[in-house]
Amino acid sequence: MNINIEISKGNTISAFLAGAMVHAVQIGVGMLGFQRVIAKESGHDAWISVVMAGLVTQLTVWVIVKTLQKYRSADLYGIQEDVFGKWLGKSLGVIFIVYFLTAASIVLRNYIEVVQTWVFPELATWLLSGLILFLALYTMLGGIRVIAGYTVFSIAVTFWLICILYFPLQYAQWEFLLPIMDTSFDKLLKGMVAMSLTSIGFEVLYMVYPYVQDKQRVGRSAQWAILATNLLYTFVMIVSLVFFSQGQLMRTIWATLNLKKVVYLPIMERFELVGISLWLLIVLPNITLYLWCAARGAKRVFGCEMRTSLYVFLPVLYIASLMLLTRQEMNWINDLFARSGVYFAYVYPYFLYLAVLIKKRFAGAGEERGASDAKMPN
DSSP: OOSBOOOOGGGOBOHHHHHHHHHHHHSSGGGGTHHHHHHHHHGGGHHHHHHHHHHHHHHHHHHHHHHHTTSSSBOHHHHHHHHHOHHHHHHHHHHHHHHHHHHHHHHHHHHHHHHHHHTOTTOOHHHHHHHHHHHHHHHHTTOHHHHHHHHHHHHHHHHHHHHTTHHHHTTOOGGGGOSTTOSOHHHHHHHHHHTHHHHTTGGGHHHHGGGBSOGGGHHHHHHHHHHHHHHHHHHHHHHHHHHSOHHHHHTOSOHHHHHHTTOOBTTBSOHHHHHHHHTHHHHHHHHHHHHHHHHHHHHHHHOOOHHHHHHHHHHHHHHHHHHOOSHHHHHHHHHHHHHHHIIIIIIHHHHHHHHHHHHHHHHHHHHHHHHHHHHSOO
């Protein structure tokens, strides 16, 4: 495997689009119901846990960018093989392929559950799953530039739907936020960790980086993207806390959708149904990017074509989406993935950065020693 990747100019994207992809992959199905999980740990100070999670995410993204800048044009799979050797590097690559596939499967199945609960209770899982995966395949076959363009469009849909939260703010009870900082720091930390399932996704930057033209601007673009995500989640959390009481929030699985039920338009009685339908435009980039990262990993680790690996991965995701059918099963797999996601997205980047620094230091010392030996007279 070549550590650095040579990308033709026709397949490159700008740093702005890379930041847009990082932002889009963080705004997914988790936005629809993350409030209850955080508030269960942090209570009425849950918005503070969201801010803390955002700050930790920004620091982690900074570490990821610093790791990538140690190479000319490498991705996660190449860096791992360079640092840990061929066999361990490939083994870690396989683990990340499974991780990305699992993430795509969870996003897909959670969205299907929302549609079946709120819009079409009798809609068959196999039909909706097949349609969504077909759209994802169609998008990925267009290449990285098509995926990046679609993520920008999905961001526009996100902000339009968030603006609708003006309606529940009219009924806000701001005293629900008081007293501020009444929750212990330990519970705030637990709420921050609980935010992991919603916050993860920024690790796709490891895969997108080689395709960026102006790599020196990637760090700034990614930080702005994470900041926008953090502000968005903080705003939605605050609106939820001042609209619902603590008891109501604990019994509400999809709080964001319940907020949209307050929206009243003369020509539309149930706006939340429109929101769920449009949310497919937001969820699809999540599934597409995770699948693309897995397919890219298969090409880097095993040398197979991305199109071939997609034809293998899609049936696997399709079968997986048919296996998780109950709310209890979904809760179990979501909790398991959230716990593992903390290590993949928030712990491993620091370990990898440290390993790269050690590798570069020893490699630099070896080169200097070899140069000095060459200058010594015989």
